Structure formats: structure tokens, C-alpha cells
Amino acid sequence: MNKPVAIDTARIEPVAPVVLVPKPPPIVPAGPRFRKPWLIGGLLSLALLAVIGVAWWLATAEAPVRYTTAPVTRGAVTRAVTATGTVNPVLTIIVGAYDSGVIQDLQCDYNTQVKKGQICAKIDPRPYQTVVDQNKANLAVAKAQLEKDKANLAYTKLGLDRAAKLVQTKAVSQDTYDNAKSTYDQALATITFDEATIQQRQAALDAAQVNLDYTNIVSPVDGTVVSRNVTVGQTVAASFQTPTLFLIATDLTKMQVDTNVSESDIGGVKDGNKSTFTVDAFPKRTFKGAVNQVRQSPQTVQNVVTYDVVVGVDNSDLALKPGMTAATRIVIDQRDDVIRVPSQALRFSPGGASAATQGQPQVWVLRDGQPVAVPVTTGLDDDSFTEIVKGELKPDDRVIVAEQRSADSSATPRPRF
Numbered sequence: 001m002n003k004p005v006a007i008d009t010a011r012i013e014p015v016a017p018v019v020l021v022p023k024p025p026p027i028v029p030a031g032p033r034f035r036k037p038w039l040i041g042g043l044l045s046l047a048l049l050a051v052i053g054v055a056w057w058l059a060t061a062e063a064p065v066r067y068t069t070a071p072v073t074r075g076a077v078t079r080a081v082t083a084t085g086t087v088n089p090v091l092t093i094i095v096g097a098y099d100s101g102v103i104q105d106l107q108c109d110y111n112t113q114v115k116k117g118q119i120c121a122k123i124d125p126r127p128y129q130t131v132v133d134q135n136k137a138n139l140a141v142a143k144a145q146l147e148k149d150k151a152n153l154a155y156t157k158l159g160l161d162r163a164a165k166l167v168q169t170k171a172v173s174q175d176t177y178d179n180a181k182s183t184y185d186q187a188l189a190t191i192t193f194d195e196a197t198i199q200q201r202q203a204a205l206d207a208a209q210v211n212l213d214y215t216n217i218v219s220p221v222d223g224t225v226v227s228r229n230v231t232v233g234q235t236v237a238a239s240f241q242t243p244t245l246f247l248i249a250t251d252l253t254k255m256q257v258d259t260n261v262s263e264s265d266i267g268g269v270k271d272g273n274k275s276t277f278t279v280d281a282f283p284k285r286t287f288k289g290a291v292n293q294v295r296q297s298p299q300t301v302q303n304v305v306t307y308d309v310v311v312g313v314d315n316s317d318l319a320l321k322p323g324m325t326a327a328t329r330i331v332i333d334q335r336d337d338v339i340r341v342p343s344q345a346l347r348f349s350p351g352g353a354s355a356a357t358q359g360q361p362q363v364w365v366l367r368d369g370q371p372v373a374v375p376v377t378t379g380l381d382d383d384s385f386t387e388i389v390k391g392e393l394k395p396d397d398r399v400i401v402a403e404q405r406s407a408d409s410s411a412t413p414r415p416r417f
Contacts, residue, residue, distance in 0.1 A: 069398035085259030087324040089249035096242035098214040114219040121217040128212040135205035146194035153187040260306040268332035277328040289313035345399040
């Protein structure tokens with residue numbers, strides 16, 4: 001059996017000082033400590049110059065360009081004015097009442113086709129019939145009085161003749177003759193008075209008859225009733241203002257559009273200009289018409305001045321209704337079968353290209369993959385196309401309207417130094 005060794009004996013070994021005492025660190029020279037920051041700065045400067053060089057190369061590198069082109073075409077160039085308006089009948093008659101009274105009968109309603117002279121309504125005629133009967137009686141009295149005075153005239157004429165014979169034989173005095181003469185003259189004047197009275201009574205009767213006839217509300221024209229403003233039993237008062245009972249459109253197959261054209265566009269609008277318009281009821285249908293009248297009376301609403309331009313249109317199928325809102329396009333100038341280019345092509349200039357010659361418009365044509373400037377003389381334009389009057393262009397040439405860089409170049413703007 002092994003015998004254990006005492007712990008005290010192991011602790012007094014001579015190697016204990018080597019384990020407990022560490023080795024001193026080596027001394028670093030001072031020179032390299034001062035040169036290392038300059039080395040780091042130099043490396044950073046080189047890296048910065050490399051970044052600037054790469055950025056400069058990216059900025060000056062030529063990016064690929066794609067051109068958007070449109071063909072030169074032959075067609076129409078149309079300049080037009082747009083405005084809104086209201087569809088109305090060419091002539092609308094307002095039928096009113098001359099007499100006051102109660103509506104006794106109503107024979108016309110909405111959309112009724114009426115003829116000239118047809119009775120549409122009737123006011124209670126009894127008050128006016130009474131006045132007519134009274135004036136007839138007064139006229140009869142005046143005529144009777146005339147007959148009576150004629151008989152008296154004949155009697156006074158006999159008395160005058162008798163007195164004239166007797167005064168010649170001295171059978172009666174001169175005064176008796178003069179009295180008979182005066183009586184005859186008075187009877188003769190009475191006849192004239194009676195005749196004037198008869199005319200006066202006849203005029204009163206005619207006026208009463210006119211008022212009686214006005215109790216019949218008749219249509220003055222052939223047409224269609226578009227509005228009715230009365231009912232049976234309603235009292236009509238025509239004392240101070242004529243009430244409107246009916247609105248009658250003369251001919252609904254002929255309509256007009258009253259458009260409001262602004263003062264900035266009215267200068268080019270003339271009678272006879274062609275026009276097209278649409279209404280909300282028929283959004284896919286285009287109606288055609290022509291300007292019939294440019295009215296001189298201005299209309300000012302909130303300091304905006306407009307003029308009424310009347311556009312006539314055929315409505316044989318009765319599709320248009322009074323009061324519809326029309327979006328109107330009035331053609332003020334047009335060129336047919338001309339060479340035209342998109343107006344955007346005249347505003348295009350490739351990047352880095354020189355500006356157009358002063359006062360001379362030009363377009364850029366893509367030929368052999370390169371843009372070529374072509375001077376042109378322009379004519380009419382309609383904001384979409386421009387007429388080319390003179391220039392080395394022909395149909396099917398491709399004019400440039402826009403350019404586009406590569407995706408990277410367009411997405412990231414080039415830095416400027």
C-alpha cells in the first residue's frame with residue numbers, strides 16, 4: 001500500500017518562484033506609433049477618389065434613349081368651340097286669360113295636339129253674358145227711341161207745312177210759323193242724337209261681346225301643349241297681370257339649342273357654322289345642327305359674360321325634349337384632307353439639341369434610328385393636330401413626340417457637379 005505524502009513537503013519545492021513571477025512585456029518602439037494614422041488617412045483618400053471617379057463615370061456615361069413617335073397622317077383639322085345649352089322649341093306660345101273668373105271647363109292637357117282656334121279652356125261666361133244682354137236691351141231702347149222721334153219728326157213737318165200756308169194768307173201770325181219751324185228743327189236734331197246713341201249702345205254691346213268671347217281660351221296656333229297651369233274650378237284673376245294658362249310649342253319636330261358661349265370664343269362663331277351636341281338621355285348619339293343666330297345681347301352672371309348662340313336641329317323622331325341640357329361643339333374652322341402632325345411634336349426637342357430657328361417651327365423625324373429636325377410651316381391647329389402647310393414631310397413619316405431614357409437613368413437622376 002502506498003503511503004501518502006505530506007502536503008507541507010510539496011509546498012517547499014524550489015520551482016515556486018518561477019510560477020509566481022510573470023515575464024516582463026517587450027518594449028514597443030515609439031516610431032511606428034506615430035506613422036500609422038497617416039497610413040489610414042492615405043487609404044481613405046484613395047477610397048474617396050475612387051468613389052468620385054465612379055460617380056463621375058456614371059454621370060457622364062451615355063444612357064440609351066427610346067423615342068416615342070407618332071405617324072404623320074392626312075385628314076381633317078377642326079377648330080371648335082364647346083359650350084353648354086338648353087334644348088327648346090323654336091317657338092313657344094304663352095296662352096293667357098283676358099277675363100277674370102272661374103275655370104268652368106278644361107279641354108287641353110299636357111301633350112295635347114291642338115289646332116288654331118281650338119278651345120282649350122272656358123271661363124264661367126254668366127257674368128259676361130249678363131252684360132251682353134244688358135247692352136242688347138239698351139241698344140233696343142235706343143232704336144225704339146229713334147223710331148219714336150222719327151214719327152214726331154213727321155208730325156212736326158206737317159205742322160210746319162200747314163203754318164207756312166197759313167202765314168201766307170195772314171191766317172196765323174209770323175210767330176206761329178216760327179214756333180212750328182223751331183219744333184221741326186228740334187225733332188230733326190233728335191233724330192241725329194238718336195242715331196249717335198244707337199252707335200254708342202252698339203259699341204258697348206260689341207265690347208261686352210268681346211269680353212264674353214274671351215271666356216273661351218283658344219289656341220292661337222297649331223302645336224302641342226307642353227305646359228298646363230290651371231285646373232277646373234280655379235279662379236283666374238286678370239286684373240293687373242295676365243295669368244299664363246298654357247304653353248304651346250308650335251312644332252316639336254324643329255328644335256333649337258340656346259347655348260352660352262363665352263366672350264373669349266364668340267369672335268369666331270358665325271351664322272351657318274356646323275354644330276354637334278349630345279344630351280344625357282342619349283349619351284351614344286350625336287345630334288347635328290347649324291348656328292341660326294348669334295344674339296347681340298350679353299348675359300352677365302357673376303362677372304362672366306356670355307352670348308346666346310342659337311343652334312337649329314331637326315327633331316323628326318321627337319327624341320329631343322324641351323329643357324334637355326346639351327353639350328354643344330360648334331365648328332368655327334375646318335381643313336379637310338390635309339397633312340397633319342400631333343401638336344405635341346411641335347413642342348418636342350431632344351435632350352442636348354439646339355432650339356428651333358427663331359420664328360420657324362420644326363418637328364423631329366426619326367430616320368435611321370436618329371432624330372432629324374425638319375422645319376415646317378404650320379396652318380390651322382385644334383389642340384390635338386396641327387396642319388402642315390409646307391415642309392419635307394409625307395404621310396407615314398414618324399415624328400418624335402417624347403423621349404425616354406433607360407429604366408436606371410430615368411429612375412435615378414444624374415448628379416450634377
